[in-house]
Every structure is written in C-alpha cells, then in structure tokens.
Amino acid sequence: MNELEKVIKEMDFRHFGTGQHNMDAETFLTSDNTVLLDIRTKEEVDTLKLPLSHFCPVIEIPTHEVPDRIEEIPKDKTIGVFCSAGVRAVIIFVYLRSKGFNNVKIIPGGYSGLIEAIKPGKLYKKLNNE
Numbered sequence: 001m002n003e004l005e006k007v008i009k010e011m012d013f014r015h016f017g018t019g020q021h022n023m024d025a026e027t028f029l030t031s032d033n034t035v036l037l038d039i040r041t042k043e044e045v046d047t048l049k050l051p052l053s054h055f056c057p058v059i060e061i062p063t064h065e066v067p068d069r070i071e072e073i074p075k076d077k078t079i080g081v082f083c084s085a086g087v088r089a090v091i092i093f094v095y096l097r098s099k100g101f102n103n104v105k106i107i108p109g110g111y112s113g114l115i116e117a118i119k120p121g122k123l124y125k126k127l128n129n130e
Contacts, residue, residue, distance in 0.1 A: 004098040021093060023105035025117035028080045029055040030126060035077045036107070039063045039088050050082075050114065054126055063088045070099060080107045082114065 001009075015021065028034055034056045038045060041062050052058050061069050063083070073079060079101060081089040089106045096104045107114065124130075 002098075003100070004094070007094055007097040021106055022108050023078075023080060025080075025107050025109060025113045026122065028078070028105060028107055029117050029122075031078060033077050034080060035059055035074060036080045036082055037061065037073060037092070039066065039081060039083050039092050044084060048111070052118070054123060055118070056080075063092060066092055066095065070096075073101070075101055078103045078105060080105050082107045084110050086110060 011021075023031075028036075029052070036050070036052060036056055036058045038050055038058055038060045039062060040060075045060050050058055059072060061072065066073075073096070079096065081092050081096070081104060083089045083092075086106065086108055089108075093104050093106050109116075
C-alpha cells in the first residue's frame with residue numbers, strides 16, 4: 001500500500017466526524033508554530049495579498065506548483081492550507097499528508113473565514129497577548 005492509499009484509509013467516519021482535518025482560521029492564527037500555505041493562483045494573490053505579519057508566516061505556492069516546491073514547506077510547523085473555496089485545500093491536504101507532513105490542517109471558510117479571524121478586536125488581542 002502506498003502513502004496516498006494509507007492517508008485515504010485514515011479518512012474514515014471518525015476522521016470527518018471529529019473534523020480533525022480542519023482548523024478554523026481564528027484558532028489557527030492564534031496558535032503557535034504555524035505557517036499558512038496559500039495555494040491560490042498568482043492572479044488571486046496579486047488581487048488580494050494575505051501577509052498576516054502579526055499572526056504567522058505565509059508561504060505562497062499555487063496548487064499546481066506544490067509538488068515542485070514542496071521543500072519550501074516546513075515539516076516542523078503546523079501547516080494551514082488556504083484557498084478561496086476549499087477544494088484545492090483538500091487536494092493539497094491529502095498530498096502533503098501522503099508526503100509525510102503529519103501536522104496539516106485545512107483552513108475552511110475561504111476569504112470570509114479568514115477576514116473574520118483578523119478583525120481589529122482579534123488583532124488587538126493577538127498583539128497584546130490576550
């Protein structure tokens with residue numbers, strides 16, 4: 001059995017029922033040792049950049065470039081995979097898990113989920129360690 005098959009076999013009722021593959025944007029952005037993997041296209045990133053400098057580092061790698069640039073993604077951090085609608089995030093979540101990335105989460109909710117997590121009150125709390 002190859003690694004991809006092993007990852008897919010782990011995705012049973014308990015996996016989806018407990019949501020262990022997801023982490024909401026607010027929880028992710030207030031966690032330590034995280035990196036947001038923005039897998040949107042260059043055109044999407046050029047239109048709406050997500051620096052998140054007060055929260056976590058952001059790595060921008062379009063979905064189709066992830067296999068060729070996988071060495072840019074740290075294995076020692078929690079990787080939050082983000083795209084505008086979630087479809088690409090699921091693909092890259094499974095791909096990274098099959099490549100030995102054990103701490104990968106899908107950031108659901110697209111733009112609205114992320115924007116909600118960085119509103120001024122939440123940014124204030126983050127900057128003041130509250």
